[in-house]
Amino acid sequence: MEISGVHKNTKLLIDGLLYNVEDTEFTKPGKGQSVYRLKLRNLRDGGITNRTYRSGDKVDDVRTDTQEEQFLYKDNDGFVFMNSETFEQITIPETIIGDKKHYLKEGTMVTMLMWGEQPLEVNMPITVDLKVVQTELPLKTATITAQQKQSVLETGYNIGTPTFIKEGDIIRVDTRTGAYVERVNK
Amino acid sequence: MLEDENKRLARIRPNLRRRAIILDGIRAFFNHQSFLEVETPVRAPAVAPEPCIIPFESGEWFLAASPELHMKRMLAAGYEKLFQFSHCFRRGERGRWHNPEFTMLEWYRAGADYNQIIRDTELLVTELAEKLGFKKSIQYGANTIDISLPWPRLTVKEAFVNSAGWDPVTDCDARRFDIDFIDKVLPSFNPRRPTVMADYPAPMASLARLKPGDSGVAERAEVFIGGLELANAYSELANAAEQELRFKEAIEQIRREQRREMPLPLRFIESVSTLPPCGGVALGVDRLVMLFCDAPSIDDVMAFTGDNA
Numbered sequence: 001m002e003i004s005g006v007h008k009n010t011k012l013l014i015d016g017l018l019y020n021v022e023d024t025e026f027t028k029p030g031k032g033q034s035v036y037r038l039k040l041r042n043l044r045d046g047g048i049t050n051r052t053y054r055s056g057d058k059v060d061d062v063r064t065d066t067q068e069e070q071f072l073y074k075d076n077d078g079f080v081f082m083n084s085e086t087f088e089q090i091t092i093p094e095t096i097i098g099d100k101k102h103y104l105k106e107g108t109m110v111t112m113l114m115w116g117e118q119p120l121e122v123n124m125p126i127t128v129d130l131k132v133v134q135t136e137l138p139l140k141t142a143t144i145t146a147q148q149k150q151s152v153l154e155t156g157y158n159i160g161t162p163t164f165i166k167e168g169d170i171i172r173v174d175t176r177t178g179a180y181v182e183r184v185n186k
Numbered sequence: 187m188l189e190d191e192n193k194r195l196a197r198i199r200p201n202l203r204r205r206a207i208i209l210d211g212i213r214a215f216f217n218h219q220s221f222l223e224v225e226t227p228v229r230a231p232a233v234a235p236e237p238c239i240i241p242f243e244s245g246e247w248f249l250a251a252s253p254e255l256h257m258k259r260m261l262a263a264g265y266e267k268l269f270q271f272s273h274c275f276r277r278g279e280r281g282r283w284h285n286p287e288f289t290m291l292e293w294y295r296a297g298a299d300y301n302q303i304i305r306d307t308e309l310l311v312t313e314l315a316e317k318l319g320f321k322k323s324i325q326y327g328a329n330t331i332d333i334s335l336p337w338p339r340l341t342v343k344e345a346f347v348n349s350a351g352w353d354p355v356t357d358c359d360a361r362r363f364d365i366d367f368i369d370k371v372l373p374s375f376n377p378r379r380p381t382v383m384a385d386y387p388a389p390m391a392s393l394a395r396l397k398p399g400d401s402g403v404a405e406r407a408e409v410f411i412g413g414l415e416l417a418n419a420y421s422e423l424a425n426a427a428e429q430e431l432r433f434k435e436a437i438e439q440i441r442r443e444q445r446r447e448m449p450l451p452l453r454f455i456e457s458v459s460t461l462p463p464c465g466g467v468a469l470g471v472d473r474l475v476m477l478f479c480d481a482p483s484i485d486d487v488m489a490f491t492g493d494n495a
Contacts, residue, residue, distance in 0.1 A: 027368055028281075030415055031390065052368075
C-alpha cells in the first residue's frame with residue numbers, strides 16, 4: 001500500500017518482521033516532499049522503533065482477523081486458549097501475553113488478533129474480576145484517609161487496594177492500567 | 187455525533203475568538219500602510235506547477251493552491267501593495283500542522299525584496315502579539331519564545347553545514363534536503379526564538395529570483411517559530427523567459443515522476459514581462475493562530491477540518 005494510506009493500528013511487514021503502527025506523524029516543508037514518521041511496535045517482542053518514509057513509498061500491510069478465545073490453563077509452553085467456535089486449542093507463548101498474564105484466570109474470554117494461523121496479540125476485556133487470595137489485615141489507623149495496601153490476587157498479581165479489602169473478596173481490575181476499580185463481591 | 191460536534195466546537199471557541207481578533211489585526215496592519223485587500227479566483231484554469239504540491243481538480247480547472255499567480259498579475263498591471271486572505275487547497279496534506287484546505291495570507295510590495303518582506307513579517311507578528319496582550323514573548327508548548335526583533339537569521343548553507351554536515355548549495359539533492367531538514371536542521375533551531383532561514387539553493391528557487399552576484403542561491407527566506415514553518419518569502423522572479431523555463435522543467439518532472447499533466451500558466455508568464463521588482467510572501471494563518479493560542483494541532487483553530495466537514 002501507499003505510505004499515505006497507513007493509519008494508527010495498520011499492521012506492516014518490514015524486513016520480515018511484523019509491526020503495529022502505534023502513531024503516524026505527517027510533516028511537509030511547504031515546497032517539499034511529504035514525510036511520514038511512523039512509530040512502530042514489533043509484534044513479537046513489543047520493541048518500539050521509529051521509521052521515516054517519503055510520499056510515494058510503498059509498504060507491505062498485512063490482513064489480520066480477530067477471533068474469540070477462552071483461556072483454559074497455563075503449561076510449560078505457554079498459555080492455552082480454546083477457540084469458542086471451532087473448539088481448537090492454541091498455545092500462546094508468554095512473550096506475547098506479557099503483563100496480561102496478571103489478569104488471566106480460567107474461563108476468561110479474550111479477543112485474539114491473528115495473521116493467518118499466527119497469533120499476534122491478545123486483547124483483554126477492559127476489566128476483569130479476580131479473587132483476593134492474600135492481604136494484610138486492615139490497620140486501625142488507616143480508616144480516615146484513603147490509604148492503600150498490597151493484596152495478592154488469584155493470578156499471583158500484586159495490586160494496591162483500599163485497606164478494607166479482605167481475603168476472599170472479588171475485586172474489579174482495569175486491564176489497561178492494572179489498577180483496582182471496585183469491590184464486586186458476588 | 188452531534189453531541190461530540192457541539193462539545194468540540196465549544197472547546198475551541200476561545201481559539202476561534204482569538205482567530206477573529208488576529209484576522210482583524212492583520213487587516214488593520216495592512217490597511218494602515220495603504221495596502222489594498224484583494225480577492226482572486228479560488229478556481230482557475232492553471233496553477234503554478236510544483237512537483238510537491240498536488241492541486242485538487244475542479245472540472246477542467248483547479249482549486250487554488252496559492253493566490254500567488256493572480257496577485258502578481260495585478261502587480262504586473264501596476265498595483266503596488268496588495269494583500270489577501272485566501273482559502274488554498276492541497277491534496278493529501280493532513281496532519282497536526284496540515285489540513286487540505288487552509289487559509290493563506292499573502293502580501294506583495296512593488297520595489298521591495300525579500301529582506302523588506304521579512305521585516306514586514308517581523309513587524310506584523312510582534313504587532314499582533316502586542317494586540318493580544320503578549321509582551322516580548324509567547325508560550326508555545328513547553329517553550330517560552332522570545333519574539334523581540336530582529337529575529338535570528340541564518341543561511342540555508344549555514345544551517346545544513348552545521349546540523350546535517352553537508353552543503354545543499356554546492357550539491358543540491360532535493361530528496362535528501364527535505365528529510366535532513368525535518369530530522370536534523372529544524373530540530374537544531376533555537377526553540378526559544380523565531381528563526382529566519384534564507385538563501386535557498388538555486389534549484390529550489392521556485393518563483394524567487396536568483397541572488398544578484400551569487401546565482402548559486404535564490405532570494406527566498408522562510409520563517410520558523412516553535413517548530414512551525416510559518417512563512418515563505420521571495421524577491422519575486424521578474425524574468426518571463428526564466429519563469430517559463432522553470433515551469434516547463436517542473437511540468438516535465440511531474441509528468442516523469444507522477445504521470446500528471448499540468449498546464450503552463452500562460453497568462454501569468456505573459457504578465458511577468460511587466461512585473462516590477464517586488465517582494466512577496468505566503469504566511470499560514472492557521473499556524474499563526476496555533477502559535478497565539480498555544481494550540482498543538484491545526485484542528486484546534488479551525489471550526490471544521492477535512493475529517494469532520
